[in-house]
Amino acid sequence: MKFAIQINEGPYQHQSADSAYQFAKAALEKGHEIFRIFFYHDGVNNGTRLTTPPQDDRHITNRWVELAEKYDLDLVVCVAAAQRRGIADADEAKRNGKDADNIAPKFRISGLGQLIEAGIQSDRLVVFGD
Amino acid sequence: MKFAIQINEGPYQHQSADSAYQFAKAALEKGHEIFRIFFYHDGVNNGTRLTTPPQDDRHITNRWVELAEKYDLDLVVCVAAAQRRGIADADEAKRNGKDADNIAPKFRISGLGQLIEAGIQSDRLVVFGD
Amino acid sequence: MSETKKFLYLNRKAPYGTIYALESLEVVLIGAAFEQDVSLAFVDDGVFQLTKGQNTKGIGMKDFSPTYRALGDYDVNKLYVEKESLEERGLSLDDLMPLTYEDEDDDYAEKDSIRVVSRAEMAQIMDEQDVILSF
Amino acid sequence: MSETKKFLYLNRKAPYGTIYALESLEVVLIGAAFEQDVSLAFVDDGVFQLTKGQNTKGIGMKDFSPTYRALGDYDVNKLYVEKESLEERGLSLDDLMPLTYEDEDDDYAEKDSIRVVSRAEMAQIMDEQDVILSF
Amino acid sequence: MSILHIVNKSPFERNSLASCLGHALDGSSVLLFEDGVYGAIKGTSFSDTLGAAMASRSVYVLGPDLAARGIDESKLVDGVKVVDYAGFVDLSAESDKVQSWL
Amino acid sequence: MSILHIVNKSPFERNSLASCLGHALDGSSVLLFEDGVYGAIKGTSFSDTLGAAMASRSVYVLGPDLAARGIDESKLVDGVKVVDYAGFVDLSAESDKVQSWL
Numbered sequence: 047m048k049f050a051i052q053i054n055e056g057p058y059q060h061q062s063a064d065s066a067y068q069f070a071k072a073a074l075e076k077g078h079e080i081f082r083i084f085f086y087h088d089g090v091n092n093g094t095r096l097t098t099p100p101q102d103d104r105h106i107t108n109r110w111v112e113l114a115e116k117y118d119l120d121l122v123v124c125v126a127a128a129q130r131r132g133i134a135d136a137d138e139a140k141r142n143g144k145d146a147d148n149i150a151p152k153f154r155i156s157g158l159g160q161l162i163e164a165g166i167q168s169d170r171l172v173v174f175g176d
Numbered sequence: 177m178k179f180a181i182q183i184n185e186g187p188y189q190h191q192s193a194d195s196a197y198q199f200a201k202a203a204l205e206k207g208h209e210i211f212r213i214f215f216y217h218d219g220v221n222n223g224t225r226l227t228t229p230p231q232d233d234r235h236i237t238n239r240w241v242e243l244a245e246k247y248d249l250d251l252v253v254c255v256a257a258a259q260r261r262g263i264a265d266a267d268e269a270k271r272n273g274k275d276a277d278n279i280a281p282k283f284r285i286s287g288l289g290q291l292i293e294a295g296i297q298s299d300r301l302v303v304f305g306d
Numbered sequence: 307m308s309e310t311k312k313f314l315y316l317n318r319k320a321p322y323g324t325i326y327a328l329e330s331l332e333v334v335l336i337g338a339a340f341e342q343d344v345s346l347a348f349v350d351d352g353v354f355q356l357t358k359g360q361n362t363k364g365i366g367m368k369d370f371s372p373t374y375r376a377l378g379d380y381d382v383n384k385l386y387v388e389k390e391s392l393e394e395r396g397l398s399l400d401d402l403m404p405l406t407y408e409d410e411d412d413d414y415a416e417k418d419s420i421r422v423v424s425r426a427e428m429a430q431i432m433d434e435q436d437v438i439l440s441f
Numbered sequence: 442m443s444e445t446k447k448f449l450y451l452n453r454k455a456p457y458g459t460i461y462a463l464e465s466l467e468v469v470l471i472g473a474a475f476e477q478d479v480s481l482a483f484v485d486d487g488v489f490q491l492t493k494g495q496n497t498k499g500i501g502m503k504d505f506s507p508t509y510r511a512l513g514d515y516d517v518n519k520l521y522v523e524k525e526s527l528e529e530r531g532l533s534l535d536d537l538m539p540l541t542y543e544d545e546d547d548d549y550a551e552k553d554s555i556r557v558v559s560r561a562e563m564a565q566i567m568d569e570q571d572v573i574l575s576f
Numbered sequence: 577m578s579i580l581h582i583v584n585k586s587p588f589e590r591n592s593l594a595s596c597l598g599h600a601l602d603g604s605s606v607l608l609f610e611d612g613v614y615g616a617i618k619g620t621s622f623s624d625t626l627g628a629a630m631a632s633r634s635v636y637v638l639g640p641d642l643a644a645r646g647i648d649e650s651k652l653v654d655g656v657k658v659v660d661y662a663g664f665v666d667l668s669a670e671s672d673k674v675q676s677w678l
Numbered sequence: 679m680s681i682l683h684i685v686n687k688s689p690f691e692r693n694s695l696a697s698c699l700g701h702a703l704d705g706s707s708v709l710l711f712e713d714g715v716y717g718a719i720k721g722t723s724f725s726d727t728l729g730a731a732m733a734s735r736s737v738y739v740l741g742p743d744l745a746a747r748g749i750d751e752s753k754l755v756d757g758v759k760v761v762d763y764a765g766f767v768d769l770s771a772e773s774d775k776v777q778s779w780l
Contacts, residue, residue: 319589320586320589320611320614320645321644321645322610322611322641322644322645323584323585323586323610323611324611350588350589351586351588351589351611351614354586354614354645357645357646357647358646359646359648360643360644360645360646361643361644361646362643362644363640363643364639364640364641364643364644364660365640365641365644367644369644371646394588394620394621395588395614395617395620395621396617396618396619396620396623396651401646
């Protein structure tokens with residue numbers, strides 16, 4: 047079965063990003079497909095490569111990156127939400143006159159149409175948030 | 177009177193950062209002093225210079241920067257919360273092996289002791305959050 | 307993408323305190339281009355999104371309430387508002403913005419987009435959907 | 442900084458669902474070095490922070506509940522837990538971790554740090570503080 | 577010691593305001609702001625609770641948040657006072673401390 | 679059409695679970711996870727509401743979230759079933775859609 051996942055909250059503050067990860071991992075291990083994971087609202091903050099959590103804590107961003115590498119996942123960050131919150135890739139940084147970018151590998155920035163498409167193309171959309 | 181302000185939420189998702197700004201501005205315009213504004217939890221996301229909100233929306237980070245410049249405010253970002261969420265200055269980035277930093281001007285990264293000190297040194301601590 | 311799905315946007319949060327109401331509208335507008343069967347549900351504090359007379363000048367935030375009036379032009383004209391949610395909050399239909407659309411199947415007659423439904427009817431509406439986006 | 446203030450850490454959220462419980466503990470531990478008069482209040486879902494038998498292995502998050510047992514060593518030994526909040530949640534003192542400290546003014550006798558108080562008493566405790574940090 | 581209690585959450589969504597009123601001593605003040613302003617509307621499932629609490633406490637509501645949400649002052653529970661951000665600052669200064677119900 | 683309703687908020691803090699149960703049709707399923715698991719404890723101010731809803735609906739609770747919060751399964755309202763993340767996935771696949779009560 048084809049799942050799509052939407053994540054509305056950033057890492058560490060709420061459990062949403064953790065629950066979404068555990069759900070995605072369990073679905074993939076059961077042989078399901080994940081069409082797309084869409085990071086929306088504060089969820090875009092999952093996609094920064096600048097995080098350095100404590101040694102004894104989980105590394106939420108790296109966990110996404112590793113899962114995406116293992117299963118070739120499509121991790122999409124909402125562009126409008128990302129602009130409001132300071133998540134940028136090299137192109138976005140250049141376009142907006144910023145001197146740095148911070149997006150993590152395997153994440154890509156795109157529009158809300160990607161969320162609608164995920165709703166259309168997948169069998170189930172599961173939303174994790176606050 | 178000497179106020180201290182604590183902000184627990186990032187920009188745009190919750191109104192907390194807006195309310196805290198309006199409160200701080202009103203207090204300063206009435207001639208009160210603000211000992212410190214402490215950005216805690218997701219509040220650290222107020223302090224990134226990479227945000228590019230829509231033209232017709234307020235620029236929350238720049239608003240803080242301008243208020244800090246006008247009134248010489250002490251804007252402190254909690255270091256542990258910042259590390260978890262990918263907010264870094266040049267020193268932090270270097271120490272943690274990151275290739276970029278994203279902190280906005282006028283913000284500084286420091287420890288939780290700064291919050292306690294704010295509670296001790298100010299006449300009123302006001303907490304804005306979710 | 308020839309398949310048409312029934313999309314429900316479930317709005318349960320008040321406006322301005324959090325960004326969800328604004329973002330829900332953003333998705334609805336973008337989603338209109340995909341020609342799906344779109345409905346909006348306003349339940350619990352979500353009914354506050356539709357109050358008339360919103361004026362955000364004092365809080366320095368953008369007033370996005372006029373956007374609801376544009377929905378009809380995007381063929382988004384099923385806005386289900388829960389009666390019980392209104393009543394618990396001391397609201398009636400008169401407190402909400404009048405929202406209308408032109409019905410192209412009925413000689414472009416102007417019709418109300420807001421449809422006040424009971425909680426039981428709302429539960430049925432949810433049940434009939436293919437995809438539910440929660441805000 | 443010779444002044445001593447009464448600091449209250451107000452905990453109203455459940456653990457793990459949000460980070461506030463963990464961060465509250467962090468501030469308490471850092472704050473202990475400032476030699477203020479520290480109290481912790483557990484109200485509403487905050488009482489869930491103190492349940493015994495927490496095991497976070499399955500959710501991949503750090504179990505920070507052992508830290509509560511270290512508070513006594515930092516001279517943080519006034520943990521006020523609201524009776525009504527416990528009862529509404531089907532909890533009693535037996536469901537909570539036993540937390541103790543050694544009273545240096547009483548020949549280092551081991552005493553309970555958790556003090557179950559009524560809502561009315563909690564309101565008085567809040568009233569007596571100089572600074573209230575809300576989580 | 578007097579407390580200014582501040583509440584930014586809707587009483588229909590969260591227990592913050594109910595809990596606040598359960599802990600606010602006689603003579604204390606309560607300021608409703610952000611989504612908390614919905615707690616001040618009359619004729620709701622919450623307004624009796626607020627009215628009862630007001631017998632011995634002062635309740636304020638932040639005008640800019642009211643206006644943003646399209647709530648006319650005529651809709652408020654009798655006795656609720658409207659303040660602006662400067663009034664919020666004044667209330668904070670006049671009280672001995674500010675307690676947030678998050 | 680069958681819905682899996684998922685609720686991640688404590689019923690003592692928010693109205694999400696109460697609203698969910700008010701909209702969950704007979705025969706539908708409800709999964710409690712994150713802080714939502716507190717809604718499944720027996721002997722609370724909420725357990726009667728949950729018990730009544732269970733007469734015609736299936737209620738599940740996520741075991742890993744229960745364990746994290748130190749809630750023994752013996753403390754659950756009778757009839758609540760415990761699942762793990764794989765079970766959460768199965769419930770999602772078996773239902774026609776998943777509805778989040780945020």
